[in-house]
Amino acid sequence: MASTHFEAVPELASDADATGRDLIVMKFGGTSVGSTQKIKDVARRLVAAREAGRRVVGVLSAMGDTTDELIRLAHEVSPHPHPREYDMLVSVGERISNSLCAMAIRDQGHEAVSLTGSQAGIVTDTSHSKAKIVEVRARRLHQELDRDRIVLVAGFQGVSTDLEVTTLGRGGSDATAVALAAALGGACEIYTDVEGVFTADPRIVPDALKLATISYEEMLEMAATGARVMMARSIEIARSYGVPLHVRAAHGDTEGTWIREEANLVLEKAIISGVTHDTAEAKATVLSVPDQPGVAARVFRALADAGVNIDMIVQNVSAQGATDISFTLPKTDLPAAEPILEMLAKEIGAAGVAYDDDVAKVSLIGAGMKSHPGVAADMFEALADAGINIEIISTSSIRVSCVVRASEVERAVQAIHERFRGYAEERVNA
């Protein structure tokens, strides 16, 4: 195979399964490679996998705060660093960690080579600092693997179709790892500072359960509603190419959580996979909007053009020819959204815009809820019993989300998790 298309054209087929699963891509995040000692530990893990007979590709993030430090330098030099130069700068962190790891592996008696994103054939589009992977040209990777080498690939970066260095934005190293697993036909292990995917945040629900498996679809909903384990983009690549993902702790040998095809799960019992929450969103309400066709489209088109990510949208029932439109958006997008909304409110004759950043979202995820009516009602009841008011509701076929007061979100998670604990335990013990 010369190449495989990824994020930009995910509909193309992959030959991921053609070579079997003896190949493993092991990805380590920044805290797992935060010191030279930790890099030597990572090297030992990679060597152990090689000695167990696997072909091994390692993807390391930059050490600790290296990338933040580079970003700080950029902003000292320039208020708005040029995107192309910014990527030249911030992509060096991964080169440091991966070359150090290759040295450590060689000292442990194995062959290793570290490759930049460009050398590894990670081809992206031309959107600097948020590039998407379009192709993996795996020729060099195959060569190095065929030479019995452990191959280290600098995550978070690639080379654009214009031959410039690009970076992949948030979650970029995960995307690199999953794309490599897809192109090479392997499984992908994500080593992180949590032990796997839990039925709720263990800091809020101390007896939350670690899931042994979860489907791509459920994991996508978990990621979209606040679970911080992985970002949706990497899960989407994994789903498109059928890459089995294993999220596990960087220290110790405990099994983590496998993310894979729904068909592999015991679906009858898999009603609920978890409760997630997100405090990073704000609520905006456009007040007294004239109830005319095209008004909502105008508002959300303008926000989309400005790159604002809208999540839940609610339009109240119209009364006397005017209505309120509420929606949630990331708090970080508020500065971009506010001037657009103020302008639009005037143009469309609305009474004004109200903002509320004291909200939080709590969600219940489960592929099984498709075939089990009443899950949403159970969730609303649990919140009512706890005296928690629901401000906005939105649902998908495998998710129910509610916006509540930020001060009440922890109690909301606890109440919902308690209500569905029986299902979660059945699933984990299935």
Place this chain on the structure above:
Amino acid sequence: MASTHFEAVPELASDADATGRDLIVMKFGGTSVGSTQKIKDVARRLVAAREAGRRVVGVLSAMGDTTDELIRLAHEVSPHPHPREYDMLVSVGERISNSLCAMAIRDQGHEAVSLTGSQAGIVTDTSHSKAKIVEVRARRLHQELDRDRIVLVAGFQGVSTDLEVTTLGRGGSDATAVALAAALGGACEIYTDVEGVFTADPRIVPDALKLATISYEEMLEMAATGARVMMARSIEIARSYGVPLHVRAAHGDTEGTWIREEANLVLEKAIISGVTHDTAEAKATVLSVPDQPGVAARVFRALADAGVNIDMIVQNVSAQGATDISFTLPKTDLPAAEPILEMLAKEIGAAGVAYDDDVAKVSLIGAGMKSHPGVAADMFEALADAGINIEIISTSSIRVSCVVRASEVERAVQAIHERFRGYAEERVNA
């Protein structure tokens, strides 16, 4: 022009002069780019040259101690870092400084682009960590310059004929700058923390004079005998391709020293260009060597094979069939040289080997001494008048060097400089 051959095949012709000298390569060392503020200052210098109508290429070293810090990390991970991975690691420092500088230039309203050694077409041999430039493939450089951009090139690095990242070793950024000036047909300015080339080290001879011009040959002898301004390799590239070099201070606008063809100098007066000294060498003596053909060859072949750089060699007159062979070598090469010498001494039946690292070398350089007999005698007299004993003497057509006790080297420099001050003043005022 597609390419020009450099260090590996310096005998090939360059077309450096074909495009005139409107192009300037400006190289800045690590202390000149040690902070983001200093990088902004460098950006202003590059912009000023562009606004004066020049086409401008900047070559920046890594910021301050960045490279030392990377080397420290490598040695924390591995006692003997793998050369290929070492180069992947230590080459990132220049990428940081050059991309930051490109950002700063853009903020000052000019177009700029930073290129890695590879992107700039710096092709080297495959000797990791001490690669030599074999070719500059200047296509991308010409493209960027033709787009009216200030082009920043990461110094000290290139891409090997095997397509691996290489670094050029000590003095590598200067070599990059001079090779670019040769390939593009420009002049080269080396911005550094000294104001130019002096007739002696101003810390030892406070009234030493700054030379306005010096020939490549004289500068090569100065570099070889302890002047720290530039390393011989870059001067050799400049000489091979007729690149005019201007060594000057990174701060202020004072003219520095031009290094160029001898023909441009006022030769009749240019008897002496300077007094240099070097305390980094040690003396080794193989004692009572049997006086047979081939013995010296054997000793120095074995040392050369081990990469030991021998400088001055003296073989004393043979007495009773045995003789002493003395030579100087860098103190840093002593650990490599000692076991070889001990073994050789036994094999050839010598009495033993004596080491002396308490020596220093003082040299007098001047293209004019070819046609002025008596310069060496004047120098020896100056040392004798100061009561300084000479242990080894070696000469070239434009240099006389003497090994003296380390404790006497400053007085030696002062005595010789005082003796030849008249010549130096004539030259500077010529």
